[in-house]
Amino acid sequence: xxxxxxxxxxxxxxxxxxxxxxxxxxxxxxxxxxxxxxxxxxxxxxxxxxxxxxxxxxxxxxxxxxxxxxxxxxxxxxxxxxxxxxxxxxxxxxxxxxxxxxxxxxxxxxxxxxxx
Amino acid sequence: xxxxxxxxxxxxxxxxxxxxxxxxxxxxxxxxxxxxxxxxxxxxxxxxxxxxxxxxxxxxxxxxxxxxxxxxxxxxxxxxxxxxxxxxxxxxxxxxxxxxxxxxxxxxxxxxxxxxx
Numbered sequence: 001x002x003x004x005x006x007x008x009x010x011x012x013x014x015x016x017x018x019x020x021x022x023x024x025x026x027x028x029x030x031x032x033x034x035x036x037x038x039x040x041x042x043x044x045x046x047x048x049x050x051x052x053x054x055x056x057x058x059x060x061x062x063x064x065x066x067x068x069x070x071x072x073x074x075x076x077x078x079x080x081x082x083x084x085x086x087x088x089x090x091x092x093x094x095x096x097x098x099x100x101x102x103x104x105x106x107x108x109x110x111x112x113x114x115x116x
Numbered sequence: 117x118x119x120x121x122x123x124x125x126x127x128x129x130x131x132x133x134x135x136x137x138x139x140x141x142x143x144x145x146x147x148x149x150x151x152x153x154x155x156x157x158x159x160x161x162x163x164x165x166x167x168x169x170x171x172x173x174x175x176x177x178x179x180x181x182x183x184x185x186x187x188x189x190x191x192x193x194x195x196x197x198x199x200x201x202x203x204x205x206x207x208x209x210x211x212x213x214x215x216x217x218x219x220x221x222x223x224x225x226x227x228x229x230x231x232x233x
Contacts, residue, residue, distance in 0.1 A: 037224075042226075043204060043226060043227050043229070044118070044224060044225070044226045044227065045206060045208075045224035045227075046118075046224075047221065047222070047223065047224075050221060091159065102172075102214035102220060103149075103161045103164065103172050103174060103214070104161070104222070105161075106158060106159040107158075108158045109158065109159075
């Protein structure tokens with residue numbers, strides 16, 4: 001069985017602060033994918049990143065960066081110099097990459113509030 | 117804009133009633149997925165269709181059913197509604213049948229917010 005834990009229910013920061021959202025996962029699969037999605041107040045789910053389990057390189061996209069550590073089963077997401085528009089609920093998700101069932105398991109989400 | 121459309125955006129109904137939620141996938145996508153997002157359960161996968169056939173089933177209640185039509189749009193039918201069915205229902209689509217490859221990346225629609233009174 002797969003499990004994704006986002007221990008931080010809510011994080012509140014002031015604009016321009018850096019913030020890291022934690023994601024810890026459990027899986028018995030040897031190959032899998034990890035995802036981050038953003039859900040702004042408007043409600044839609046916006047895809048941010050997908051990471052293969054065999055690729056542990058960190059990734060940076062603008063102010064966003066992701067730290068994948070297989071040894072600790074973590075896939076953390078950092079926003080540098082946060083902005084008010086970053087306020088949203090962020091979901092981490094995990095799906096197998098083989099075996100026929102590719103449905104992602106989502107964490108409960110972390111609500112990020114960025115104050116001006 | 118993901119290219120996935122869902123109607124209606126909001127739906128308010130009473131307990132015991134039946135509703136139908138509609139989803140149109142992105143152009144060219146063959147898979148449609150349905151998810152339920154509620155405060156107590158989080159984001160839960162319900163069911164997936166690929167090219168008209170049921171592909172995977174999750175935590176979908178027997179009171180709920182879905183289908184995918186030849187034009188690839190999908191409908192989720194919820195019957196004998198209960199207060200606990202109030203949630204945001206998402207549809208997502210992907211090109212392929214599943215997996216994490218690029219062709220199977222899921223694009224989510226804006227959701228239908230269902231309120232059962």
